[in-house]
Amino acid sequence: MRWTVLRLLTAAVQLLALSIVIFSVLYLTPGKPEQILLGTQAGTSPAALAAIREKYHLNEPLVNQYGLWLRDAAHFDFGRSIQTGQTVTSAISERLPVTIFLTAFALALVVLIAVPLGLIAGTRVGTFTDRLITLVITVGFSAPAFAVGIGALYVFGVILRWFPMYGAGDGFVDRLWHLSLPAATLALTVIAVIARQTRATALKTNDQDFMMFARVRGLSWHQVVGRYLLRNSSLPVVTSLGLVLAYFLTGTVIVEQTFALQGIASLLVSAIGTKDVPMVQCLALLAALFVLLSNLLTDMVCVILDPRLRRKAFA
Template identity: 50%
Template sequence: MKIAVWLGRRLIAIVLQLLIISFLTFSLLFLMPGSPEQILIGPNPATAEQLESIRERYGLNEPFLAQYADWLGAAVHLDFGTSIANGEEVSSLLIERSGVTVSLAIYAIVLLLLLAVPLGLVAGARAGGTADRVISAVTTMLVSAPAFATGLLLLYVFGVVLRWFPIFGFGSGFTDVVWHLTLPAATLAIAVIALIVRQTRAVAATIVRSDYVLFGRARGVAPWTIWTRYLLRGSSMPLVTSMGLVLGFFLTGTVVVERLFSIPGLGSLLINAVSTKDLPVVQGATILVSFFVLLANLLADASHLAVDPRVRKAVLA
């Protein structure tokens, strides 16, 4: 019952946050330079009759709050109108592009775990040693670089010089998509690799000095068993609780990465819409990305609650 109350409160908080975001997003129509009807009709010249038709179609003659209520009611049903740039339904664009962005974010998490967890375990098992210092220095240096600079470096080295990976596009078919998304996903993973390495290192350094690991070594337990059964399993709890937050970061970080690698996802859609003042697309993409981030944060908190009895006891007390 207490879990249901906690979940209900979190869902209410998400709804309230989305309402605030939607209100601010809708207000862009009236804050941008130019009249709302001229913004909605696009850059092409329009007659007085066309402007009046736009006002009638979007209810611009009604009070502001009434307009917002009508727009919100349509948005709840994923109706954000049509794109000013190409006349397509915004909801169709969002559905098509969101699959690309989510795929990129999930692939980035897979690469992050494959890179960061082994490095963190090695650093923790050899805390204070040369390997620990080298890994900490390299990961800190990598995370200090802007994602745009990291992406350009990977693009030049592995795409232009070595020609191991394509330099732009999304591809078709599972293998081709994975091939195209490797460099963008690596760019996102590198942006937070130091966080996961440090987190894994801290847990591994504690476990490796614990009594049961020392006892296992004294009994002749194989090193591989110690690494997999004790270190890897013990490090999994903080990793689970971090993945929701990392996913939220990746969903927002794709804005830069998708633009750099010409990937047709939500990020590139949002940037193109902003540059062309395609307001319906900006509104829809902003709300959808916000929803994904809030949902990722909820999953992070829920996973923390599920795997850590201390947090569960404190929250549900």
């Protein structure tokens, strides 16, 4: 309990520091904030500029501006989008479910495919199976996401008509069907990375004395892999999966653009293109929160899996 509270407090401090950095960077970017807030269609009279400065406290020092923003952010008020006039929180809440579903789907594919492939290759080094898996991993690692996405759309969407060409679908089953190609595209390169990491870890663990003792006892291959190899190889893999989770939540830009998905990444690209400062600021902070939470989740899983870490954490 004490370890968990300490990690949460550390994450909160890190998020606060990141919010200061994000606010300062946006404040120092070229261009006047009042002109950006007025937009291209609004007038630029001195009265209009003075009104917008007063409304958004632009005449005050940077520290005061950040304090006022932090006060509103604590109440989940991040302002309104310059582009649409919609509140930032409502715009993000409409897009967030698609990104979360896509991320969870892609992560499930990575775990279900990459980990078994890595374990099989790590226990059968030098065999035809190992060489075949290594070849597949190399090809998957070198395949660009945009090329894989376009190819998958053409083959499975246009020619075979197995999957929809665009959209996220409605309901769990329909969304699962619509996001199958995007999730596979997003997961392909990461599957290669995690499979390679799992193979290297399994190869090292497989040479340990306790693995030889387990085989001498007459345990089956599935028992040896499930009870000993997988558990003792899990920490590096879990750490890598934590990084993958953070990447999926914040790095789905190419996939969302390729498959015309209305997610967080495409919203961020649009906000940057239109200099939508309130939207960019909130999305950047949300991305930082995702990274911190994924790191915290990874540490908690590692503590659960490793008794040595558990004793240190709860000592």
